[in-house]
Amino acid sequence: MTKKQRALGLLIVLFPFVAFFVSLSIGVVHIPLDGVLKSLLSPIFPSLKQGLPENYFGIVLGVRLPRLLLALLAGAGLSVSGASLQALSKNALVNEYILGISSGAAFGASLSIVIFRQSFPPQISAFVFAVAAVMIVLLISRNSDSPIVSLLLTGIIVSAFFSALLSLVEFFASPYALQGLFYWLMGNLGWPGWGALSISLPLTAIGTAGLILMRWRMNVLSMSDEEARSLGVNIRREKLLVIFLATLVTAAVTSVAGIIGWVGLIVPHLVRMMVGVDNRRVVPLSAAMGAGYLILADDLARSLASSFEIPVGIFTSLIGIPFFILLLRKSKRIWL
Amino acid sequence: MKKRLSVLLVPALLAGLAPPSVPGAAQSGVLTVKDSLDRTVLVPAKVKRVVSIQAEITRLIVALGAGNDLVGVDYTVRLHDHLFKHIYPEEARLPLVSMAENNVNLETVISLKPDIIFASPFERQIVEAIQQKTRIPVVALASLGNAAKLAEEMRLVGRILGRERRAEELAAYFTGSLDLIRERLKDVPRDKRPRVYLSFWGSLTRTPIHYEPVEIAGGLNLAEKIIPDILGSVGTMVKIEQLILWDPDMILVHGNYLPKERAVTVESVLKDPRLASLRSVKAKKIFYTFGFWNWWDMAEVLLETEYLAHLFHPDRFPEFDLGRRGDAIYKKFYGLDDGFAKLSAILRCDEWVHD
Amino acid sequence: MSIWVKDLRFDYRNFSLHVQNLRFEAAKLTSIVGPNGAGKTTLLKCLCAILPIARDSLFLDRRDIALLSAEERARLIAYVPQEHGSAFNYAVQDFVLMGRAAYVSLFSTPSAADVEIAFEALEYVGLRRYAARPYFELSSGERRLVLIARALAQKSDFLVLDEPTSFLDPKHETELMDLARRLAVEKKKTVLVTLHNLDVAVKYSDAMVFMKKGGVVASGRPDDILTEPLLESVYEIKMTILRYDGRKFIVK
Numbered sequence: 001m002t003k004k005q006r007a008l009g010l011l012i013v014l015f016p017f018v019a020f021f022v023s024l025s026i027g028v029v030h031i032p033l034d035g036v037l038k039s040l041l042s043p044i045f046p047s048l049k050q051g052l053p054e055n056y057f058g059i060v061l062g063v064r065l066p067r068l069l070l071a072l073l074a075g076a077g078l079s080v081s082g083a084s085l086q087a088l089s090k091n092a093l094v095n096e097y098i099l100g101i102s103s104g105a106a107f108g109a110s111l112s113i114v115i116f117r118q119s120f121p122p123q124i125s126a127f128v129f130a131v132a133a134v135m136i137v138l139l140i141s142r143n144s145d146s147p148i149v150s151l152l153l154t155g156i157i158v159s160a161f162f163s164a165l166l167s168l169v170e171f172f173a174s175p176y177a178l179q180g181l182f183y184w185l186m187g188n189l190g191w192p193g194w195g196a197l198s199i200s201l202p203l204t205a206i207g208t209a210g211l212i213l214m215r216w217r218m219n220v221l222s223m224s225d226e227e228a229r230s231l232g233v234n235i236r237r238e239k240l241l242v243i244f245l246a247t248l249v250t251a252a253v254t255s256v257a258g259i260i261g262w263v264g265l266i267v268p269h270l271v272r273m274m275v276g277v278d279n280r281r282v283v284p285l286s287a288a289m290g291a292g293y294l295i296l297a298d299d300l301a302r303s304l305a306s307s308f309e310i311p312v313g314i315f316t317s318l319i320g321i322p323f324f325i326l327l328l329r330k331s332k333r334i335w336l
Numbered sequence: 337m338k339k340r341l342s343v344l345l346v347p348a349l350l351a352g353l354a355p356p357s358v359p360g361a362a363q364s365g366v367l368t369v370k371d372s373l374d375r376t377v378l379v380p381a382k383v384k385r386v387v388s389i390q391a392e393i394t395r396l397i398v399a400l401g402a403g404n405d406l407v408g409v410d411y412t413v414r415l416h417d418h419l420f421k422h423i424y425p426e427e428a429r430l431p432l433v434s435m436a437e438n439n440v441n442l443e444t445v446i447s448l449k450p451d452i453i454f455a456s457p458f459e460r461q462i463v464e465a466i467q468q469k470t471r472i473p474v475v476a477l478a479s480l481g482n483a484a485k486l487a488e489e490m491r492l493v494g495r496i497l498g499r500e501r502r503a504e505e506l507a508a509y510f511t512g513s514l515d516l517i518r519e520r521l522k523d524v525p526r527d528k529r530p531r532v533y534l535s536f537w538g539s540l541t542r543t544p545i546h547y548e549p550v551e552i553a554g555g556l557n558l559a560e561k562i563i564p565d566i567l568g569s570v571g572t573m574v575k576i577e578q579l580i581l582w583d584p585d586m587i588l589v590h591g592n593y594l595p596k597e598r599a600v601t602v603e604s605v606l607k608d609p610r611l612a613s614l615r616s617v618k619a620k621k622i623f624y625t626f627g628f629w630n631w632w633d634m635a636e637v638l639l640e641t642e643y644l645a646h647l648f649h650p651d652r653f654p655e656f657d658l659g660r661r662g663d664a665i666y667k668k669f670y671g672l673d674d675g676f677a678k679l680s681a682i683l684r685c686d687e688w689v690h691d
Numbered sequence: 692m693s694i695w696v697k698d699l700r701f702d703y704r705n706f707s708l709h710v711q712n713l714r715f716e717a718a719k720l721t722s723i724v725g726p727n728g729a730g731k732t733t734l735l736k737c738l739c740a741i742l743p744i745a746r747d748s749l750f751l752d753r754r755d756i757a758l759l760s761a762e763e764r765a766r767l768i769a770y771v772p773q774e775h776g777s778a779f780n781y782a783v784q785d786f787v788l789m790g791r792a793a794y795v796s797l798f799s800t801p802s803a804a805d806v807e808i809a810f811e812a813l814e815y816v817g818l819r820r821y822a823a824r825p826y827f828e829l830s831s832g833e834r835r836l837v838l839i840a841r842a843l844a845q846k847s848d849f850l851v852l853d854e855p856t857s858f859l860d861p862k863h864e865t866e867l868m869d870l871a872r873r874l875a876v877e878k879k880k881t882v883l884v885t886l887h888n889l890d891v892a893v894k895y896s897d898a899m900v901f902m903k904k905g906g907v908v909a910s911g912r913p914d915d916i917l918t919e920p921l922l923e924s925v926y927e928i929k930m931t932i933l934r935y936d937g938r939k940f941i942v943k
Contacts, residue, residue, distance in 0.1 A: 028577035055580050055613040062610035063576050090778045117596040174416045175630065177597060179537040183573065190541070190576060213798040220792045222779055226741045227772060231845070232765025232793030277779040280800055307562045308572045309541070
């Protein structure tokens with residue numbers, strides 16, 4: 001690692017922490033830094049509550065903290081998933097939704113809302129169908145000569161299939177029943193409460209940690225199947241493991257926060273531009289960068305207008321796409 | 337959309353002030369009508385067979401007593417309007433003519449030989465296409481949450497269907513009742529009007545930027561026009577922190593959803609830890625109200641406005657009773673007995689007020 | 692340290708490989724030659740278990756390859772492909788480090804010892820100075836050497852090289868084959884090479900295997916088996932063997 005790369009790496013690691021603490025102070029209600037700190041510590045030291053305006057805790061602990069934690073883990077998880085799938089498919093243009101997760105989740109949520117109404121949280125169905133979509137992709141593309149290409153193609157096909165099913169559900173449902181779904185599809189970090197997060201965050205953390213642990217392995221898996229096999233890798237097993245972990249993370253995030261696109265594509269690219277392609281660095285730094293990136297995007301989403309809010313998924317796309325075009329034009333030979 | 341309706345409003349009001357003349361000339365069996373899309377439509381003077389794919393107009397037609405003119409029904413009314421089968425039981429025998437807004441079965445419509453089709457004005461191309469292909473006059477109407485427009489719509493449809501007297505009776509009753517509310521609230525100063533937040537469309541953070549019943553009933557919608565209305569937008573998403581900052585006197589939850597479909601309920605608001613500091617939560621001033629739905633039914637709007645007026649200013653409307661007024665209004669509009677009981681069986685609105 | 696092909700079969704849709712009772716001598720360089728489509732690469736890939744093989748068909752050091760795990764196999768036999776294409780431009784040292792995959796567990800990263808072994812391998816092929824360079828900035832000959840270094844990092848007794856001299860100019864071809872011979876002689880590795888160039892094969896091999904249409908036609912020391920009738924039957928054109936400077940040369 002060059003000195004410059006080392007410095008950049010350090011900055012990337014610090015980025016999410018700084019962003020996290022700064023963002024705790026951002027919001028409609030102006031809460032000074034000491035108010036933020038006291039509110040954060042008040043569950044442990046109840047005496048700190050004295051003298052503090054009452055809505056501070058509700059806001060810091062109930063509104064901002066869960067939101068930022070979700071942004072942190074979702075940003076990290078989606079980035080790592082994207083980076084992992086890129087290594088696996090030996091293709092830097094792959095993103096974490098390529099195996100059909102987003103369409104499966106959307107369909108699952110809509111089905112749940114229509115069948116179970118509100119007696120059953122739609123997140124569970126979203127998660128189940130997100131995983132189901134990937135399983136279908138794996139099943140279909142199993143017996144094929146060029147597994148990775150067929151994996152991507154099958155992912156696109158299965159995605160399209162679930163999108164069509166979603167359209168069918170929308171067609172038959174009462175227009176008002178699926179109102180909430182429409183906004184969820186745009187990605188929103190502010191809706192899930194601690195209940196949903198208590199399940200989603202641990203799953204995301206576990207999956208992300210697993211992928212980070214496998215970071216060197218991904219270098220090997222990014223070789224051709226023949227080479228990887230000759231290097232001593234049980235390809236089938238390890239690929240399945242990576243896909244499983246990436247799916248776990250992406251499905252856990254998508255089922256509570258909706259579809260937040262472009263994170264898994266942009267962030268690993270950015271990181272590779274800064275520190276090279278070795279996944280020992282790319283994977284963990286993508287986690288850090290992704291966490292900070294999503295926190296920033298979410299800050300923008302919730303502070304651009306004074307009273308209303310724009311879904312964060314729109315921001316990651318609006319920022320992500322022009323940025324990506326810029327990247328494509330600037331990058332000469334990061335990879336090939 | 338709203339701009340076009342205001343264009344309709346002025347000539348319609350003027351026309352309404354001078355009964356029973358008709359905008360434009362009534363030439364030998366043809367009526368000239370201007371609809372919500374500003375289209376001029378020639379409608380036969382004698383209308384006997386009607387197809388309505390606009391749920392709001394369908395209810396209106398039945399209120400006018402012209403239910404038997406209906407020859408076809410649309411999916412919203414058949415599948416999602418649970419009160420309609422009480423209001424007009426005969427709808428069960430009517431053929432279904434559409435499955436979705438842009439999915440009208442034109443062949444069925446043509447075979448029913450209607451004299452007129454009422455449609456919603458939300459997509460002009462669809463309206464034009466239907467008229468072109470069926471060669472039946474299509475009148476696109478919607479009140480879009482405006483009480484005055486709703487009254488005008490009633491009069492217009494009454495004129496088209498030859499039920500002017502009934503239309504006038506209902507419109508006058510409606511407008512008069514609302515005026516009575518306004519009258520009683522005339523001298524209430526602005527700071528005595530409760531600051532209200534509306535949680536609509538199944539989400540805590542989605543709210544309408546304009547809701548007339550709240551306004552007429554002497555309340556202040558905190559989200560009033562917080563985003564500009566130029567795009568015809570009806571609602572927006574607010575940030576939770578903004579809601580906390582507003583600290584409304586009262587929160588109203590969208591009650592027109594079937595109870596098992598409600599994503600946001602009074603209980604969920606009361607239990608939400610983020611809102612614990614709100615004064616409305618502490619005082620338990622979280623209530624249901626009807627809210628926008630696929631139709632804006634005159635009877636329901638009137639009932640809702642009176643209900644809200646009583647909720648906001650109980651001292652000024654002490655005699656209000658939701659059940660009795662509900663029965664009376666549904667009896668007046670639809671000749672329905674136990675109208676309120678039937679509505680409550682669907683929405684459980686008998687549980688809404690606990691004093 | 693020997694390879695014994697007891698009874699190996701592999702079927703593609705239009706092609707079948709069947710090799711029986713073939714031995715490769717330990718610590719020697721054996722070249723596998725034959726016309727296009729003879730099955731040379733297929734045989735190599737079967738030897739490295741890149742292609743799935745049946746039990747009881749192939750034995751490395753008397754161990755049935757089909758019964759070994761991928762890791763165990765990789766520690767025994769290393770494969771050097773003709774080319775490497777990739778979406779990612781790894782640094783040469785990271786590239787060679789991947790050869791340690793059979794020794795690093797799934798959730799770990801290579802140790803300092805692993806890194807040292809990778810550098811030693813690079814040193815052996817003479818490219819230590821390129822350690823930090825991106826792989827695709829090297830010339831094709833140098834890239835070949837990096838692939839060999841990666842195989843060396845596997846520390847296996849058997850080394851299999853698939854057409855290592857293709858597209859190389861004479862100088863680099865010689866350097867590479869010298870290296871291959873050194874690996875057999877100095878490092879005592881059993882080296883298998885598939886070659887197109889018969890002269891090179893004759894010059895460097897301790898043993899040769901002639902293949903045609905999915906089967907072995909002849910195997911043994913070049914001096915023993917190289918005859919004109921054999922060449923004609925394998926390559927279907929007339930060739931002449933000349934002797935010059937104590938060596939055999941083949942003229943077509």
